[in-house]
Amino acid sequence: MFNSLTGIITGKFPKQVFIDTNGVEWDLCVPDSNLDMLPPVGNExxxxxxxxxxxxxxALYGFASADERSVFLDLLKVDGVGPKGAVKIMSAVSSARLMDVLEKGDLEMLEKIPGVGKKTAGKLLLTLKGKLKLREEEGSVVRVAAASPYSDVVTSLVGMGYDKRLVEQKVAQLVEVLTNEADFAGKSQKEREDILFRRVIVELA
Structure with a gap:
C-alpha cells in the first residue's frame, strides 16, 4: 500500500523516526542501523x-533504502521472527555484517545478536544462508556497506559523530594500504577492525 514517504525529518530517536509530508507527520519504527543512513533532522x-x-x-516501519527493507522482509520469512524481532536484529548488526555471518554459517556469532537465541540462530541459517542478497544499486548506501567487511567500523565512527561519507572514504583508503601489510593481514577480523578503528580516528583528527 505504501512504498515510500518523502518529506522532512522532524525527529530521530532509537528505533524511531518522525517525517513530515506536507503537514502530515508520520511515526515510523526504524532499525538503529538505518538511522545513520538517513539525513539529520530538518533535512528532506x-x-x-x-x-x-x-x-x-x-504500525509503519521505515528503512533507508529498498535493500534494507528487503533484508527486513527476508528476516520475516524466518519462523519466530516478527517485525519487532527483525528490527531488533537489524539494530544490533548491519545488513552487510549479517549477510557475512550467514554466509560463513557462524552460528556462535548469530547467537550473540540480541533477541536471537540458539533455536532462532539455527532457523536463520536454515532459512537465509545463501539467500540474503543486497542489490548493488547506483548511489545506494547499502552497496557501499556491503562491499566492505569493515562496515561495523564505519557504523561505530558515524555513531560518534563523524561524517559518514568522509569515514567511508578514509576507511577505504586505509584498508587499501593496510591489506598490503603482512602483519595486518595475519590478524583476526576483530583485531583488524580495532586497528582500523584507531587509525581512522587518528587520520580524522
Missing amino acids: AKIYTWLQHTDQLM
Missing part, C-alpha cells in the same frame, strides 16, 4: 516503508 529524506496491519494494531 525518502524512507521506504512496510505497513503492519492486524486486528490489534497498525
Whole structure:
C-alpha cells in the first residue's frame, strides 16, 4: 500500500523516526542501523516503508533504502521472527555484517545478536544462508556497506559523530594500504577492525 514517504525529518530517536509530508507527520519504527543512513533532522529524506496491519494494531516501519527493507522482509520469512524481532536484529548488526555471518554459517556469532537465541540462530541459517542478497544499486548506501567487511567500523565512527561519507572514504583508503601489510593481514577480523578503528580516528583528527 505504501512504498515510500518523502518529506522532512522532524525527529530521530532509537528505533524511531518522525517525517513530515506536507503537514502530515508520520511515526515510523526504524532499525538503529538505518538511522545513520538517513539525513539529520530538518533535512528532506525518502524512507521506504512496510505497513503492519492486524486486528490489534497498525504500525509503519521505515528503512533507508529498498535493500534494507528487503533484508527486513527476508528476516520475516524466518519462523519466530516478527517485525519487532527483525528490527531488533537489524539494530544490533548491519545488513552487510549479517549477510557475512550467514554466509560463513557462524552460528556462535548469530547467537550473540540480541533477541536471537540458539533455536532462532539455527532457523536463520536454515532459512537465509545463501539467500540474503543486497542489490548493488547506483548511489545506494547499502552497496557501499556491503562491499566492505569493515562496515561495523564505519557504523561505530558515524555513531560518534563523524561524517559518514568522509569515514567511508578514509576507511577505504586505509584498508587499501593496510591489506598490503603482512602483519595486518595475519590478524583476526576483530583485531583488524580495532586497528582500523584507531587509525581512522587518528587520520580524522
